[in-house]
Amino acid sequence: MTNKRILITGAAGFLGSHLCDRFIKEGFEVIGMDNLITGDIKNIEHLFKHKEFEFIEHDVTKFIHIPGKLDYILNFASPASPIDYLKIPIQTLKVGSLGTHNCLGLAKEKNARILVASTSEVYGDPTVHPQTEDYWGNVNPVGPRGVYDEAKRFQEAITMAYHTYHKVETRIVRIFNTYGPRMRLNDGRVLPAFIGQALRGEDLTVFGDGSQTRSFCYVDDLIEGIFRLLMSDYAYPVNIGNPDEITIKQFGEEIIKLTGTKQKMILKDLPTDDPKQRQPDITLARKLLGWEPKVNRAEGLKITYDYFKSLSPEELTKTAHRFE
Numbered sequence: 001m002t003n004k005r006i007l008i009t010g011a012a013g014f015l016g017s018h019l020c021d022r023f024i025k026e027g028f029e030v031i032g033m034d035n036l037i038t039g040d041i042k043n044i045e046h047l048f049k050h051k052e053f054e055f056i057e058h059d060v061t062k063f064i065h066i067p068g069k070l071d072y073i074l075n076f077a078s079p080a081s082p083i084d085y086l087k088i089p090i091q092t093l094k095v096g097s098l099g100t101h102n103c104l105g106l107a108k109e110k111n112a113r114i115l116v117a118s119t120s121e122v123y124g125d126p127t128v129h130p131q132t133e134d135y136w137g138n139v140n141p142v143g144p145r146g147v148y149d150e151a152k153r154f155q156e157a158i159t160m161a162y163h164t165y166h167k168v169e170t171r172i173v174r175i176f177n178t179y180g181p182r183m184r185l186n187d188g189r190v191l192p193a194f195i196g197q198a199l200r201g202e203d204l205t206v207f208g209d210g211s212q213t214r215s216f217c218y219v220d221d222l223i224e225g226i227f228r229l230l231m232s233d234y235a236y237p238v239n240i241g242n243p244d245e246i247t248i249k250q251f252g253e254e255i256i257k258l259t260g261t262k263q264k265m266i267l268k269d270l271p272t273d274d275p276k277q278r279q280p281d282i283t284l285a286r287k288l289l290g291w292e293p294k295v296n297r298a299e300g301l302k303i304t305y306d307y308f309k310s311l312s313p314e315e316l317t318k319t320a321h322r323f324e
């Protein structure tokens with residue numbers, strides 16, 4: 001036991017649940033908070049047996065009351081896939097702005113250090129490649145992704161303001177595409193989409209001509225980077241991601257090979273403002289945190305595929321979005 005107490009918002013989500021696991025393992029007392037709009041209680045059910053774990057169902061856009069001391073806050077509450085924020089745009093804006101404001105106010109009140117989850121989306125459709133932290137981005141504020149991108153940009157601004165004006169200890173992680181067990185099968189992201197399609201015997205839907213690129217980081221690597229950043233003394237944004245960049249078409253080919261599906265790739269319309277390229281420059285994380293990813297895509301995809309294969313047939317066929 002460390003005697004340290006941490007609040008993790010978005011605890012029932014993909015990243016939040018892995019963070020809960022990690023901090024329980026480190027001997028922290030963990031309070032997980034989630035309103036379960038996009039999160040799933042199944043992701044954290046295994047933690048209920050730990051007396052150091054507590055779950056509070058709460059919407060962080062409303063005032064957050066936590067009795068007792070808090071040493072750390074991780075703000076991971078937000079829808080995080082294009083389909084989610086297209087379907088719940090106002091909630092997405094509110095959680096990034098009002099939710100972050102509440103978390104920062106709580107950090108100030110409790111004298112706690114807070115780390116907020118930002119994103120490579122702050123770079124928009126980037127004209128600088130790979131993306132360094134000092135690039136300001138190319139974001140369309142009124143496009144469909146604007147609700148997420150601008151909420152996250154506002155989040156960074158208000159976090160820096162609390163750091164500068166209220167002397168709150170703040171950390172900002174810019175998270176690039178991450179994958180692993182507990183991703184939601186129907187969230188529209190490319191990895192669960194492709195693996196789900198392969199498992200159901202459907203063709204893989206490639207958006208556009210598949211020449212757009214992404215760089216995928218395995219979840220354990222990301223969690224390690226976040227842990228190190230939280231424990232560091234650096235208040236400015238830090239990219240955490242895997243620089244191994246591939247086209248979406250190549251990615252589809254890898255999934256076809258991995259799953260052994262007989263299906264093919266079919267082309268669909270490219271969504272509006274879909275970034276053409278994305279690769280983190282992780283020079284800063286390497287220098288500052290001594291961090292770099294350790295799990296290559298072949299290893300990470302195998303673990304993730306095994307997770308999706310273990311889901312029940314009902315879960316696998318539940319392709320409709322939760323808000324439909």
Ligand code: UDP
Pocket residue numbers: 081082177188189190191193194205206207208212214248270271274275
């Ligand atoms: N994508 C695709 N087929 C799908 C889902 C996504 O080709 O069924 C593409 C999407 O257009 C984007 C890339 O895969 O270029 C990554 O999409 P995702 O939603 O996973 O993340 P983001 O666009 O936020 O990086």
